[in-house]
Amino acid sequence: MPTQSPLPDPGTALHIGGLQLRTLIKSGATGSIHAAVDTATGRMVAVKLFNHSPATADPGTPRYNPWEFIASLNHPNIVKIFGTGCENGQHYAIMELSSSGTLNTSQQPPLPRAITLARQILHALDHLHAHGQIHLDIKPGNLLLFPDNRLKVSDFGLMRPLRAPATRPMGSPGFMSPEQIMGLPLDQRSDLFSLGVVLYRMVTGRSPFGGRGVSDIIYRTLLITPPQPALLQPNLPTALSHVIMQALTKRPSQRLTHAADFLAVLDSLEIGTQ
Ligand SMILES: Nc1ncnc2c1ncn2[C@@H]1O[C@H](COP(=O)(O)OP(=O)(O)OP(=O)(O)O)[C@@H](O)[C@H]1O
Numbered sequence: 213m214p215t216q217s218p219l220p221d222p223g224t225a226l227h228i229g230g231l232q233l234r235t236l237i238k239s240g241a242t243g244s245i246h247a248a249v250d251t252a253t254g255r256m257v258a259v260k261l262f263n264h265s266p267a268t269a270d271p272g273t274p275r276y277n278p279w280e281f282i283a284s285l286n287h288p289n290i291v292k293i294f295g296t297g298c299e300n301g302q303h304y305a306i307m308e309l310s311s312s313g314t315l316n317t318s319q320q321p322p323l324p325r326a327i328t329l330a331r332q333i334l335h336a337l338d339h340l341h342a343h344g345q346i347h348l349d350i351k352p353g354n355l356l357l358f359p360d361n362r363l364k365v366s367d368f369g370l371m372r373p374l375r376a377p378a379t380r381p382m383g384s385p386g387f388m389s390p391e392q393i394m395g396l397p398l399d400q401r402s403d404l405f406s407l408g409v410v411l412y413r414m415v416t417g418r419s420p421f422g423g424r425g426v427s428d429i430i431y432r433t434l435l436i437t438p439p440q441p442a443l444l445q446p447n448l449p450t451a452l453s454h455v456i457m458q459a460l461t462k463r464p465s466q467r468l469t470h471a472a473d474f475l476a477v478l479d480s481l482e483i484g485t486q
């Protein structure tokens with residue numbers, strides 16, 4: 213069983229891992245994110261304080277901490293994790309601080325910007341998948357923006373090795389793939405489904421499986437084919453509409469297999485970058 217540790221009172225100055233916590237950015241499902249200053253260098257960073265240990269320790273499987281794994285990577289579209297640790301029972305991860313918020317799909321970006329954002333997510337996924345990891349929680353709130361217009365994938369709470377056995381269903385309704393909802397074995401095509409949802413929302417301004425409540429969203433994800441994006445946005449290139457629909461296919465075997473295949477289609481559209 214993971215150990216539960218109390219979250220600090222956000223009003224109190226607190227030190228952890230050589231950092232002084234400054235402001236609470238957000239209290240989320242798995243812990244809280246704070247802006248903090250590295251007392252040795254003066255650099256501002258973000259620190260995630262976990263409600264539970266982020267490492268899995270299932271009997272018979274090697275210990276796995278997704279945040280530690282990410283700390284070993286260096287990719288321009290994956291948020292940099294500077295370190296992880298545990299102090300007085302409080303597990304934490306230190307990462308680069310985004311001051312530009314997260315992707316907001318309720319505001320439709322111009323098409324070239326939407327494609328640039330999707331390409332950045334796909335580059336991050338390509339890197340994670342090449343390292344044998346699936347993210348499993350691609351959604352706007354986990355896509356951080358930086359002042360140089362760069363997007364970085366964040367929140368590795370659900371990430372796991374590609375060949376890990378199926379677990380109980382976990383993810384974000386509206387972005388989870390059908391196989392994720394059903395607790396079936398998962399591979400990188402599950403992340404491509406979630407990316408398809410994000411891209412659908414960016415180019416149409418609508419959620420493909422939007423419904424009234426979680427059970428309606430789950431029902432639609434499993435059984436309803438959403439309207440083609442080109443029907444909602446007549447000026448959209450047909451090839452783009454098609455590849456988004458292909459990403460949202462219920463059966464993984466009918467989707468593109470790799471992030472690189474998806475990138476190749478986006479590149480072939482020759483839509484300018486922004
Ligand atoms: N490095 C960062 N810099 C700035 N803000 C961040 C950073 N990481 C996360 N945040 C903010 O905190 C929010 C929650 O972070 P995260 O997704 O890691 O936690 P969570 O517990 O999964 O929360 P949620 O349930 O909202 O997904 C993000 O949506 C974002 O607004």
Ligand SMILES: [Mg+2]
Nearest residue numbers: 240353354367
């Ligand atoms: Mg999150």
